[in-house]
């Protein structure tokens with residue numbers, strides 16, 4: 001239950017990074033010998049926390065807390081709010097820290113440290129960090145001080161961490177995509193939605209986003225997949241709007257790679273593949289043999305479901321239309337990308353009422369919002385799994 005949180009003087013606390021999803025982890029490391037807590041042991045003097053200093057080297061940031069005497073301390077990491085909290089027992093804030101309790105730390109890792117007296121005999125040092133990998137705390141003597149070494153996150157620490165997202169606005173340039181009777185072009189709509197999506201992901205998730213195109217230019221399907229692969233994207237989302245011979249058809253669907261689940265799904269993939277010469281015909285066969293993509297496929301399926309749910313909640317709740325669900329079809333851009341990938345068909349440009357919606361900025365913003373929420377939900381779930 002309640003773990004022993006006090007760490008003995010001279011003990012060394014070393015944590016080798018922590019899962020980014022964990023909300024709070026305490027790192028009690030060494031149990032002090034029981035004699036130290038025996039009632040008979042003499043009363044320890046209160047340690048005065050005199051000063052906070054910090055320095056940077058190429059590999060770490062070091063924070064030194066100068067003390068009058070050794071202390072018991074506990075380090076707790078609260079990833080959710082990016083804080084490292086040090087609780088010092090039998091300690092009191094010295095005069096200069098009482099007057100100026102906040103210490104700014106230079107460098108890339110830490111923003112600041114704030115000291116406060118937390119009731120009698122308890123001092124809390126709260127360190128707000130920007131990025132943090134491992135941290136190490138140790139008590140040193142002569143002079144008495146608590147040293148905290150902070151290391152940057154190791155890039156490869158979590159191979160599942162999503163860092164780069166490629167958003168692929170379909171068509172462009174000489175390839176207008178589907179065109180409505182009134183001349184509205186798919187290529188313009190999907191570029192606008194993709195830009196809105198990019199902004200949401202950058203702003204709210206702080207992830208790197210690459211658009212396969214950011215203007216009205218033609219880009220081959222091959223080039224699109226190259227952009228994603230060469231940038232080692234972690235997720236790929238292709239944005240399209242649908243079209244059908246029957247003008248009554250409407251709704252929104254989310255695709256991942258696979259054998260076409262219906263004739264219409266295959267027709268949709270054929271239409272979207274048309275910009276690439278021969279690719280489409282062999283694709284259906286190729287996919288059957290490709291078992292190595294199992295992980296990517298499972299992840300794509302999850303991403304598709306999260307996106308589909310977000311579309312229902314965020315978009316279809318405001319703009320009623322059939323939720324056509326998650327489907328499989330042999331899309332070229334999905335088969336040649338090496339990361340989890342989906343393709344969204346955000347309503348039918350061939351349908352009168354949906355065409356009208358696609359013209360509205362509000363609808364396009366909500367569509368971007370829905371795609372964003374799907375991505376965000378997927379990213380969150382992929383973190384908890386690791």
Ligand SMILES: [Zn+2]
Nearest residue numbers: 170177240241
């Ligand atoms: Zn398209």
